[in-house]
Amino acid sequence: MAALGARSRHGPGRRAHRHGPARNLEFRRRRPGRGRPAGEQAATALNRALTLLATGETADDAGAERDRPARQRLHALADALTRRSGPPDRSRRAVLAEAGRTLAGHRDLVPQAVSLLVESLEPASMGADELHAALVELAALHADRPALAARTARTVGNGVQFARGAEAGDPEALLDVVARLAGTGDLTEGLFAAELTVACGRRTEWTGPWRTQLRMLRRHPCGDVRDVAYAQFTAAE
Template identity: 75%
Template sequence: MSLHAGALEPESADADALHAALAELAALHTGRPALAARTAGTVGQRVEEAGGAGSGALDTLLVVVARLAGTGDAAEGLFAAELTVACGRRTAWTGPWRTQLRMLRQHPCDDVRDVAYAEVTAVE
């Protein structure tokens, strides 16, 4: 297997490489929804805590998230949802991340929709 921690660093990867690494990681969770949710949460937390990443990394992540969400796969969708939440929080929910969250709320997997609906982007 070619997956390593450096492959998950948005600053050091292009969209294709990062997508391939995350899709490979998600494939290891096929049929294991609880494990997929935990791992996706860990990946999202790691990205959220890496607050110094620049806008280039966020643009790369936006492309990757859209690809992961577009497959309809539960594990890839969970990764997309957690990454969307992490990046949305880091950007104070700028337009592209709000749009991505709305799209994830329509995902075919219930667990992915749950993650997306659980996130609050603005308090009234």
């Protein structure tokens, strides 16, 4: 009995010590995507967390010791999501877009929603119709927010201008999208068109179609759009 007790104390213990970590390692290897914000389950969990943070705060507004702790956590989460790394990822783009739409339903979280939606744009993997629809959806969030509209337009333009190689998207598709945005007369869509024109004009060294588009934007009904177009020159004196 003593020997049996010794085996029960030491034998299984040694096996658990030797094989337990191996089992854990094997389990981890079966889940290579663990921790990445991709897939339907990740999107659902993320949107639930964002909704709780957006709606769960009723006190501590500009207090002496605390100020909107849930909102601060939400800002940190949104900032972490928009820190881009690696090549374009369609599943990541879908997660970011859904998260942006979740926050867009809260009036005072529109800037964070916009950041997520902008980060979800991948011109290289989006056709002209899809990209145009995404930009129109994004523009609609900027009603009564002209300062935010200008910042967002610059961010969208910079994303194309400084993209690596083909990640900027197809120039023909972008030209089609820009023409459609510019033609509505809307301020935000016009700003998007102007900043994208500047970005693509610089990337192509101002080929004919982009010079034509710039001339058209200088006749846009919104003064802020015309200002962007007139601030850019296709040739230096």
